[in-house]
Amino acid sequence: MLTFIASILILIFGYMTYGKVVERIFGADDLRKTPAYTKQDGLDYSPMSWxxxxxxxxxxxxxxxPIFGAVLGALYGPVAFIWIVVGAIFAGAVHDYFAGMMSLRHKGAQYPTIVGKYLGKHAQVAINIISIALMILVAAAFTAGPAELIAQISPLTFTAAIVLVFFYLFIAALLPINKIIGKIYPFFGAVLLFMAVAIGFGMFFSFEQSIPNLTFENLHPEGLPIWPLLMVTISCGAISGFHSTQSPIIARTIKKETEGRKVFYGAMIGEGVITLIWAAAGMTFFGNAGGLQEAIAAGGAAGVVNEISQSTLGMLGGILAIFGVIILPITTGDTALRSSRMMLSELLSETTKLNFSGNKAKLLLVVPVAIPTFLLTQIDYSFLWRYVGWTNQVVATVMLWTAAVYLLKQAKFHWICSVPATFMTAVTATYIFYAPEGLGLDYSLSMVLGGLIWVVVIMWFVKRILQEKHQNYSNAPQPNVKEVSN
Structure with a gap:
């Protein structure tokens, strides 16, 4: 119990202290006009309150x-608390802040465009493909789940439910941000917070067992290794590359730069709190990791959420669980579709030198990403989610390196980004070699190969540091030789 409470307090303290450090290093400046005003178009660029x-x-x-990932991560035991807290403060919130603020500084540019500016065109091409693929996977995964539940509780078939959900996604991805997203999504965000807080209080009064205190022991029933699986299982809530694709949406609505810490860094800390609550609930409600695993096997993560909600909050909990499993993923799906449309627009505008900002062009750009998304909804949900996990963390790692190079070029303290980037490089490299959805190699061999990739990336960044130092020295004004001799 003390570990859980301390974790919540550390997250809040991290926002109040480290968040200000990150903001100061970035150099938020309210004298700069934001894209919400300089490019205001009534569609994507529109001023909105913080x-x-x-x-x-x-x-x-x-x-x-942060709910499903936390439930699955709870199988490892209280060691998950450490990853959530440390990851959210020093990696995830930093990642989200720079993703949003760098987009704001670059006129609301999408994530791949920013990557291209600081890591080069080859990196931009690769991350464009990976990011759009991630958006399609996320939209498909967060559409199939709600449609399946709608089919279970209504007369609609699964296919009819998919079509219904897709109709909404299509419309929401095209309408101005202040028509649907700006009006009703703040309410849905408040419901997400209320749901987590209600479960949090319920743990103190309804659960038979108390929340376990910290132990470094791996409690996973199948003995799966903590490294690197935990860091990918719990991505939302600690660090998630999907966030770098979403932050530019809100970067185009920010009124002044100092609001960035509240919006980007603060939202990530809020997600960390939600993740902590659901991880603690998963560890506690079913008695032990074995009981939780049996519950997951019987009804999936959605079944676990439903059982905890109904048992803790009664009828209200059941309503919230159904609301959450249907509405919340749909809202993520539509912003994923919106982001992919924006990325495709920037990519085509840059490669063809044509203007894809008109309403007709936006309509056409939704189609190429909507079709594969619809087809992928017919595939098993768990299969989709596994691939969302590792592509998600690859995108996060690239964003952190992009921010590190940005700070390096600005001659600022790049370590706030390069250190978590180094850590996540090791995570993703090892995971891709070891995981079943990767190459499925032996664990020891995966550690060695992942370590080799990590060394190569470190050598690349050290080279960038030396190049920047040499360039700064070359650009510095040289003393006059005659004046020196005198």
Missing amino acids: WKGSLIQLLNIAGLG
Whole structure:
């Protein structure tokens, strides 16, 4: 119990202290006009109050990610608390802040465009493909789940439910941000917070067991290794590359730069709190990790959420669980579709030198991403989610390296980004070699190969540091030789 309470307090303290450090290093400046005003178009660029932006950002980046991921991560035991707290403060919130603020500084640019500017065109091409693929996977995964539940509780078939959900996604991805997202998503974000807080209080009064205190022991029933699986299982709530694709949506609505800490850094800390609550609930409600695993096997993560909600909050909990499993993923799906449309627009505009900002062009750009998304909804949900996990963390790692190079070029303290980038490089490299959805190699061999990739990336960044130092020295004014001799 003390570990859980301390974790919540540390997250809040991290926002109040480290969040200000990150903001100061970045150099937020309210004298700069934001894209919400300089490029105001009534569609994507539109000024919005920071509290609305914060709730929409929370809903966009969260959905059911911090709930389902936390439940699955709870199988490892209280060691998950450490990853959530440390990851959210020093990696995830930093990642989200720079993803949003760098987009804001670059006129609301999408994530791949920013990557291209600081890591080169080859990196931009690769991350464009990976990011759009991630958006399609997320939209498909967060559409199939709600449609399946709608089919279970209504006369609609699964296919009819998919069509219904897709109709909404299509419309929401095209309408101006202040028509649907700006009006009702703050309410949905508030519901997400209320749901988590209610479960949090319920743990103190309804659960038979108390929340376990910290132990470094791996409690996973199948003995799966903590490294690197925990860092991918719990992505939303600690660090998630999906957030870097969502932050530019809100970056185009920010009124002044100092609101960025509240919106981007703050929303990530809020998601960390939600993740802590659901991880603690998963560890506690079913008695032990074995009981939780049996519950997951019987009804999946959605079944676990439903059982905890109904048992803790009664009828209200059941309503919230159904609302959460249907509405929250749909809101993430539509912003994923919106982001992919924006990325495709920037990519085509840059490669063809044509203007894809008109309403007709936006309509056409939704189609190429909507079709594969619809087809993928016919595939098993668990299969989709596994691939969402590792592509998600690859995108996060690239964003952190992009931010590190940005700070390096600005001659600022790049370590706030390069250290978590180094850590996540080791995580993703090892995971891709070891995981079943990767190459499925032996664990020891995966550690060695992942370590080799890690060394190569470190050598690349050290080279960048030396290049920047040499360039700064070359550009510095040289003393006059005659004046020196005199």
